[in-house]
Amino acid sequence: MSNLENLDLRNNLVHGNIPYEMSKLMKLRTLRLAKNQLSGSIPAAIYNISALRMISLPYNNLSGEIPWEIGKLEKLEYLHVEYMRLDGSIPASIFNLSSLKTIVLGDNNLSGELPYITSVPNLEKIFLWGNHLSGNILDSISNITKLKILELQRNSFSGLIPNALGNLQFLERLTLRSNHLTTKTSSNGWSFLDSLTKCRYLIHLDLSLNPLGGVLPPSISNLSISLLQFEATACKIKGNIPMEIDSLNNALTLVLSVNELSGSIPTTIGRLKNIQLLEFSGNKLQGSIPHQLCGLKGLYKLSFATNELDGPLPVGLGNLIALKKLNFSSNKLHSSIPLSFWRLKDILEVDLSSNYFSGSLSLDIGNLEVTTHLDLSRNFLSSDIPSTFGSLHYLQVLLLSHNRLQGPIPESLGDMISLVKLEGEIPKGGCFVNFTAKSFMKNYALCGSPRLQVQPCKKNGHRHPNKTLLHVTKYVLPIFGSIIIVLAFIIVYKKRKNKSTGLTIVEDLVHVRQWRRISYYQLWEGTDGFNERNLLGSGSFGSIYKGMLSCGTEVAIKVFNLEIEGAFKSFDVECEVMAEILHRNLVKIITCCSTIDFKALVLEFMPNGSLEKWLHSDDHALDILQRINIMVDVALALEYLHSGFLIPIIHCDLKPSNVLLDEDMVGHVGDFGVSKLLGEGDSIKQTMTLATVGYMAPEYGSAGIVSVKCDVYSYGILLMETFTRKKPTNEYFVGEMSMKHWVKMSLSNGINGVGDSSIVQEEDEYFVVKANCISSIMELALNCSAELPENRMDMKNESEEQALQALSIHKDSGHGKNKWRGRSSDERRNFWDHRIPHGKPKAIDKSQIECF
Numbered sequence: 001m002s003n004l005e006n007l008d009l010r011n012n013l014v015h016g017n018i019p020y021e022m023s024k025l026m027k028l029r030t031l032r033l034a035k036n037q038l039s040g041s042i043p044a045a046i047y048n049i050s051a052l053r054m055i056s057l058p059y060n061n062l063s064g065e066i067p068w069e070i071g072k073l074e075k076l077e078y079l080h081v082e083y084m085r086l087d088g089s090i091p092a093s094i095f096n097l098s099s100l101k102t103i104v105l106g107d108n109n110l111s112g113e114l115p116y117i118t119s120v121p122n123l124e125k126i127f128l129w130g131n132h133l134s135g136n137i138l139d140s141i142s143n144i145t146k147l148k149i150l151e152l153q154r155n156s157f158s159g160l161i162p163n164a165l166g167n168l169q170f171l172e173r174l175t176l177r178s179n180h181l182t183t184k185t186s187s188n189g190w191s192f193l194d195s196l197t198k199c200r201y202l203i204h205l206d207l208s209l210n211p212l213g214g215v216l217p218p219s220i221s222n223l224s225i226s227l228l229q230f231e232a233t234a235c236k237i238k239g240n241i242p243m244e245i246d247s248l249n250n251a252l253t254l255v256l257s258v259n260e261l262s263g264s265i266p267t268t269i270g271r272l273k274n275i276q277l278l279e280f281s282g283n284k285l286q287g288s289i290p291h292q293l294c295g296l297k298g299l300y301k302l303s304f305a306t307n308e309l310d311g312p313l314p315v316g317l318g319n320l321i322a323l324k325k326l327n328f329s330s331n332k333l334h335s336s337i338p339l340s341f342w343r344l345k346d347i348l349e350v351d352l353s354s355n356y357f358s359g360s361l362s363l364d365i366g367n368l369e370v371t372t373h374l375d376l377s378r379n380f381l382s383s384d385i386p387s388t389f390g391s392l393h394y395l396q397v398l399l400l401s402h403n404r405l406q407g408p409i410p411e412s413l414g415d416m417i418s419l420v421k422l423e424g425e426i427p428k429g430g431c432f433v434n435f436t437a438k439s440f441m442k443n444y445a446l447c448g449s450p451r452l453q454v455q456p457c458k459k460n461g462h463r464h465p466n467k468t469l470l471h472v473t474k475y476v477l478p479i480f481g482s483i484i485i486v487l488a489f490i491i492v493y494k495k496r497k498n499k500s501t502g503l504t505i506v507e508d509l510v511h512v513r514q515w516r517r518i519s520y521y522q523l524w525e526g527t528d529g530f531n532e533r534n535l536l537g538s539g540s541f542g543s544i545y546k547g548m549l550s551c552g553t554e555v556a557i558k559v560f561n562l563e564i565e566g567a568f569k570s571f572d573v574e575c576e577v578m579a580e581i582l583h584r585n586l587v588k589i590i591t592c593c594s595t596i597d598f599k600a601l602v603l604e605f606m607p608n609g610s611l612e613k614w615l616h617s618d619d620h621a622l623d624i625l626q627r628i629n630i631m632v633d634v635a636l637a638l639e640y641l642h643s644g645f646l647i648p649i650i651h652c653d654l655k656p657s658n659v660l661l662d663e664d665m666v667g668h669v670g671d672f673g674v675s676k677l678l679g680e681g682d683s684i685k686q687t688m689t690l691a692t693v694g695y696m697a698p699e700y701g702s703a704g705i706v707s708v709k710c711d712v713y714s715y716g717i718l719l720m721e722t723f724t725r726k727k728p729t730n731e732y733f734v735g736e737m738s739m740k741h742w743v744k745m746s747l748s749n750g751i752n753g754v755g756d757s758s759i760v761q762e763e764d765e766y767f768v769v770k771a772n773c774i775s776s777i778m779e780l781a782l783n784c785s786a787e788l789p790e791n792r793m794d795m796k797n798e799s800e801e802q803a804l805q806a807l808s809i810h811k812d813s814g815h816g817k818n819k820w821r822g823r824s825s826d827e828r829r830n831f832w833d834h835r836i837p838h839g840k841p842k843a844i845d846k847s848q849i850e851c852f
Contacts, residue, residue: 001025008032010056015039018062023048030054034080038062042081044069056080058104066105068093075099082106082127089113090133095120106130106151117143125149129175132156137181142167153177153206160184161207166195173204173529177231181210190217197222208233208255215239216256221247229253229521233279237261241280246271252521257303258282265304267292274298276519281305281327289314289328296320300519303327305351310334313352318343322519327351329375334358342367349373353399356380366391372418375399382406390415422446425457518591520598523547523557530559536609537657541567541673546605555590556603570673571599581649585637587660587670606668608661615656615725624759624770626665627722628777633667634659638715639795641669642708650676650706654714655695656721676706694728694739698787709789716784716792723774725756740785743778 004025015037022031023045031046034056041064042057052073063085070076071093079094082104089112094103100120104127113135123144133155141150142164149172150165158180165174174196183190190212196202202224212235221244223230230248233255240263241256248254252274261283270292272278277300285307293302294316302323310332317326318340326344329351336359337352344350345367357379366388368374374395382404389398390412396419426432426440426448437453440446447457526547527534536544542560549555560567575592582588588604611630614620622630634654641649651658651669658671697713699705717728720743726732728739755774760767786792 003027005051006030006032009036010034012036017041018043018046020045022046025049027051030056032056033060035059040064042067042086047072050074052076053099054078054080058082058084060084062086064088066091066094066110070094071096073097077101077122080104082108084108086110090115090128092116095123098122101125103127114138114141116140120144121146123147124170127151128155129153130155134158136160137162137165137176139164141165144168146170148201149173151175152179155179157181161192161212163192163195165192166198168199170201171199172201174199174202175204175206176210177206178209181207181212183212183214190214190219193217193223194219197224200224200226202227204229206231207235209235211236213238216242216261218242218244220244223248225250227251231255232259234258239263241266241269241285243268245269248272250274252519253277255279256283261285263287265290265293265309269293270295272296276300276322276521279303280307283307285309287311289333291316293317294319297322298519299323300521301325304331306330308332312336313338313341315340317341320344321346323347325349328355330354332356336360337362339364345369347371351375352379354378358382360384361386363388365389368392368395370394373397376403378402380404384408385410385413387412389413392416394418396420426452426454518593518602520593520595522549523559523593523600523602526550526555527557539657539671539673541570544603547602554605554607556605558601558603560599562597562599568599571601573675574601574672581641583637583640583644585633585666585668586640587668603670604662604668606660606670607663608665610657611659611661611667611722612656614661615722616727621758624723624773627759628773630659630661630665630667631719631722634669634715634718635795637667637669638711642711642795647677648708650708651711651714652676652700652706653692653695654711654718655692656718659718697789699789707789708795709792712784712792712795713786713789715795716781719777719781719784723755723759723777725758740782744782747775747778747782 002025005027006029007025008030010032011034013036014033017040018033018038020043022028023043026049028049029051030053032054035058038057038060040062042062044067046052046055047067047069050073053075054077056078058080059082061084062081065088066081066086068091070079070091074097076097077099078101080102083106086105086108087110090105090110092115094100095115095117098119098121100123102125103123104125106127107130110128110131110133112133114133114137116138117140120143124146125148126144127149129151130153133152134157136159137152137157139162141147141162145168147168148170150168151173153175154177156179157176160183161176161181165171183192194217196205197219203226205223205227206229208231212232214237216232216237216239220242227248228251230251231253234257237256237259239261241261243266245254245266246268249272251272254272254275255277257279258281261280262285264287265280265285267290269278270290273296275296276298278296279301281303282305285304287309288311289304289309291314294314296302297320299320300322302320303325305327306329308331309328312335313328313333315338317323318338321344323344324347326347326349330353332355333352334356337357339362342362342364347368348371350368350371350373353375354377357376358381360383361376361381363386365386369391371392372394374392374397377399378401380403381400384407385400385405387410389395389410392398393416395416398416398419401424422443422445424446426435426446428449435452437451440448440452440454443454446454448454450456524530526549527545530545534545534547536546536556538544539558541564542558545557545559547555547557560571562568571594574589587606590602590604592602593600608614614622638651638654641651649672651672652674653671654669658669660668660670662668693701695714695717697710700710700713717739720739721727724739724743726739730739733739733742755771760770760774764770780793783791783793
C-alpha cells in the first residue's frame, strides 16, 4: 500500500505492537489508531514518514519515550498521544516543528522540565495535563505567539507564574490547576495577573490548588471582558474580596473556595448579571449576606458554606428561579427561614445546616417537589414536622437532627419514595423491641444495639463541633429513622405493585414536571468545551455532542447553530412537542439550556447510534428479527404521536438517522425539529418547511400539506430501506424507476433480489419463512406509501401488522428467546396476543433527574 495517504483504525480491538513496516508508507499523511489495545513503544522509524501531518494514538497501552526523531516531521500539524503510559521527557525537537498546530500529551508519565522554546509560529494548542512535569514555566513560552490554549494542570510545576504569559495575545484558556506554583516575591503580589490583562480573548482561567498566597489584587477588574470562568480554589489567598470584582460582568463561573478571604461580601458582587456558579466556601467571610445577591437571576449554584456569616437569609433568595444548589452551612446565620425561600420549587440541593435558624418549618416546604438533598440539621428549628414533607418524592437525603422539633412523626414521611439516606440511633422501646437485624440491613449509618448488627452509637453533646467533623458525621432524625424505613418500604412496595403496568411512579412524576434548565457552564464542562472528540454528528440545525454530567450520567447534547435560518424555530418546536409526551420509543429530552445566543437540548444517550449506521456501514449488521423489532418500535412511537396523545403530532422527517437505538437495540424516534401539532379538529396543516428528499409524501413535497398520513408514507419508505438496505436516493433509482416501483416490480417476479442478501439467502434453512416474511413486509410498505393519502394505512394497523410478522418468523424459524430485549412480561404477552399497547416507557434513570 505504498500510495496510502490516510490510515484510520480508531475504535476497534486492535492489539499488539505498531508494526515497524508501517514506516514504509512514505505517502502517509494521517495516522489514526486511537482507542485500541496497542502496546509496546512508538517505533522511531515512523518519524521518517516525511509526509505525516497527523499522528493520533490516544487511549492505547503504548509506553516508552517519545523519540527525538519526531523533529524530522517538518509537515506535522497534529500530535495526539494522550491517555497512555509514555514516559521520559518531552523532546525539544517537538518545538522546532514550524507546521505544528496542536500538541496533546495529557495523562501520561512524562517527567522533566519543559524544553526551551525558540519559535513555533503556528502552534495554537498545548495539552500537557496529568503528567509529572516539573521545574519552572519558562518565559520562552511567550515565543508561541499564536497560542490559544495552554493546559498544564496536574503536574509538579513550581516557581513563579511568568509575567511573559501576558504576551500571548491570542490566549483563550489557561489552566494551571494542581501544581506548586507561587507568587512569593518581595512584593508578595500577583504581578502575573496584571500581565494577563493584555490577553483580550481569555475566557477560562484556572489557578486552583496552587500555594499562590498573597492578596487578590484590584487589577482583577482589568481581566478580559470575555472571561467566562475564573477559579482559584485552595490557593491560600488572604485579604478581602476586592470591590472591583463586579468588572467580571460576563463571567459565568467564579470560584474562590477554601482560601483565607476575610471581611464582608462586597455588594458589588450583585452586578455579576451573567454569573451561574458562585462559590466562596471555606473562607473567613463575615457580616450579612447582601441582598444584592438576589438580583443574580441566572445563578445555578450558590455556596458560602463554612464561613462566619451572620444575620438572616435575604427574603429575595426566593426569586432566584434558576437556582439548583444552595449551601450556607456552618455559618452563624439566624432568624427564621423566610417563607419566600420555599418558592424555590426547582431547587435540587439545600444545605442550611449548623447555623442558628429558629422558628417553625412552613407547610410550604412541600413546594420543593424535585429536591434531592435537604439538610436543616443542627439549628434551633422548633414546632411540628410539616406533613407536606410527603410531597418530596425525589428527596434522597433528609437531615433534621439536633433541632427542637416536637409532636408526632407525620405518616406522610412514608411517601418520600426516593429516600436512601437514613442515619441515627434505632429506638429501643415500642415495636422496635420485636425487630430483628434483618429489618435494618444495608443501612450503614444506623447505630444501636449489637443484636441488630449495626454500629454502636457515638454520643456527642456539642451543638457546633469542629467544622471538619461536621462534613464527616451528620445525624438525621435519630428518634424515628427506623420508622421511615418501615413506612417507606411498605408504601413503595404497595405503589409499585399497583403500577405493574403503565408509567412507574418516578416516570409519572417526570412526565408532569416542568423542565429544570441546565446551565451553559454544565454543558461546557460535560463536553470538555464542546471538544470535537465528543462530536456524535451534525444535522440540519446544529451538532450533537456526547456529554458527561457531574453525577456521571451520559447524555447527548444537541446544540443549535443559531446562524442557520430556522434554528430558533426548530428549538422551539422540539421543546413544544417534547415537553409533555413520554413513550418508551421516543427519545426523551431530559432538560434544555436556553439563553439569547445559545440553545441546546439534553437528550437521553443512545449508545448504539442510529439505524442509519446499522444499515449502511460495513462494520454493523442487523438480523431479520432485529429489523422487525426496531420497525415495531417505530410504528408504536408513531401510533402514540398520531392517536395516543391529546392532539395529533406529525413527525414530518422520519428517516433512518432519526431512529436511535439504546443499549438493548430498542428503537427510539427522535429529532422533532420540523414536527407539526394539529389543532383541535384539524386533520391537515400547510407548511413551508420541507423535510428530507426521498422520504416526503407527494402532497408534502409539492404543496406543503402535512397530515399523519405523511408519516405513514415515510414509514413505508423506511420499511423498504430497512429490509433492502437501499436508500430511496440510491443512484439506481432514476427517472421512472423509484424505490417503490423497484420493490413492486421485484415482488411480481418473486422476492429474490429485493431483500437484503445478508438476511435472506437461498441456502438458508429458513429461506422460505424469511422470504415470505419480507414479501409481506414489502406489501405492507407499498400500502403505506400509496400516492393518495386516503389509500394509506394508519399506524395502529401497521404496528399490529409488524407484530404479526415478528410473531410469524419467531415461531416458524426457531429464533430464540433472547430477542425481546428487556421487555416486560406484560409486553411480551400483549405482543404474542397481537394487542400492542402504546408502549410502556423504559424506566428513566433517576440520576438523569438528580443531576439538575
